[in-house]
Amino acid sequence: MTGAPAVEDIVRSEYEHGFTTEIESDTLPPGLDEDVVRAISRRKGEPEFMVEQRLKAYRHWLTMREPEWASVHYPRIDFQSISYYSAPKRPEDMPKSLDEIDPALLETYNKLGIPIEEQKALAGIAVDAVFDSVSVATTFRATLAEAGVIFCSISEALHDYPELVKQYMGSVVPHTDNYYAGLNAAVFSDGTFVYVPKGVRCPMELSTYFRINARNTGQFERTLIIAEAGSYVSYLEGCTAPQRDENQLHAAVVELIAMEDAEIKYSTVQNWYPGDAQGRGGIYNFVTKRGDCRGARSKISWTQVETGSAITWKYPSCILRGEGSVGEFYSVAVTKGRQQADTGTKMIHIGKNTSSTIVSKGISAGEGQQTYRGLVRIGPRAEGARNHTQCDSLLIGDRCTANTFPYIEVKHPSAQMEHEATTSKISDDQLFYCRSRGLNEEDAVSMIVNGFCKEVFNELPMEFAVEAQKLLSISLEGAVG
């Protein structure tokens, strides 16, 4: 009796953050060979060992094959058509304060609603904003330095703390790990470095905003976070990207290392351009994220809200090496339009009495395709290991798909494993109930979806949770059950 707007509406909602900032870029011509690898390293003025590592990675990468096992479909990537380095101009004149930053850049951030200025300072958050590949603004470093926390770009870390980088980089995700990690190790442009010394509780949430901007430029971020014994750090990563035509490859590597009694909390809100209604021009997000709980009773917690990208291929994982260490994975992934996502986690239990929790919430609308792929492995020495997995899918409309592939390998008889999975649709009853209370359909959908994701949002830092909810509502505008 009541006409409901078509499911197509949600597919048609244009990307809100689609615009391109015009900034002169210092970009290498497309193509990849050993000279390009050397050129990247030279431009960044890296120490000799880094050049060697990059070349080693590059040579190994040439022997590797692109993975094909994920449930995602896309045309073959021509790696020679990608430009591997792009930096905002005037690198010799890096800004010391916001006044020195290119106004066009600040405007971009403002359009995105990123409060890089006073708001952020008042909120007590240090920002290491990555625009294209080189960090252009860093705040609050003094406060962090007082606590002994190092928070800088990987490039800076290579200059100022080469030994730390040498010691840890590639120790969690080696260049031989997988195709994209190999590529990243060869050509990574920049990224974030965090070092929290023994016993230090990082005095603020660390936050980096990524943004892909230069046309036809792959972005290869490298993040390395080290938490020494008894320390704590919470890191927030948020991304948006401008609208554009070509497919963009993003192959980041994130490595986390937690020593004895240390805790790392890593939160991501990802909203990259998903492509237009036909799926053209969206970001390919092929990311390797892994945390190593090296010390006893250490803890690594991944929380992610993934609403963007044309294709997502991402499995933030934990290696639970230390006795009694804890790994957590909380995820909300949304696919709409023609988005495809194959995402999940790996929990590798090696040490005794290790425990892990996986809560995955997948939302699929339009013609979105979504796959949860998760591995829980209990090794032969992981006595008393425990895992709880909860994997829920919510379907909106009748042309989307949701798959669940849980892999479980248990090599110790004392392991306790729980796996729960549900698939549901937003029911007409739920929508009607909300509407009969005066809520319009969009608000009703957004409310039901946010309710579905609540367990994950509860894990996000407060302001990030608010942002995530907003993002989810924007993503699902016009959706109908």
Added chain:
Amino acid sequence: MLSVKGLRANVGDKEILRGLDLEVGPGEVHAIMGPNGSGKSTFAHVLSGRAGYGVTAGSAIFEGRDLFDLEPEERARLGLFLAFQYPVELPGVNNTYFLKAALNSIRKARGESELDAVSFLRLIKERLKILHLDDSLLKRAVNAGFSGGEKKRNEIFQMALLEPRLAILDETDSGLDIDALRVVADGVNALRGPERSMIVVTHYQRLLDYIEPDYVHVLAKGRIIRSGGKELALELEEKGYGWIDAEVEAA
């Protein structure tokens, strides 16, 4: 307040309502009774705008508007409220948050200012007190894991908060034991007033012992075949619906 004329409605190919007329004045409480399958719940759903029903003829003028021209949320904002026979669960959606969003969307539509968190909380506490409910249900997800009685109480609580001009109670007594029934009925009675009309849809006379109607209508085969005062309910209780059926057959 509400004027229903010649209402005909289908579910699929089957005609359920066959020319229903009903006039409800301000402050009046009308009970609609009838055997199973007579169209009671269909009537409630059609008025509130649930999908799946086809209105083929007739009108329902409420506050000067034909309800059938409006979306469900527009009817709600106009002051129509349906207390569900089977309240729907919304896992993860906090009850307080849900109510605040609902109330503010109604207030906004009426040109009133939206309530902030503090004044909303004050209002909510006040309404809880009127209904003698404790505030534990505020922290829970909407109806999720509620017992039958809790769900019905929550419906009445929503009604108290949204302050409708016309409330339709769809078999609110179903599945309630006598104590729960009394709590719900007390709540409804506390919300009676000269500006608020109610349509109480029920199968049993029992509920009408607690919520005393001004008028009783008997629905059979999609039409109101008999109307009277509250004594009609007692007559039905005594003679059963078979008596009415026989009269319809005879007519």
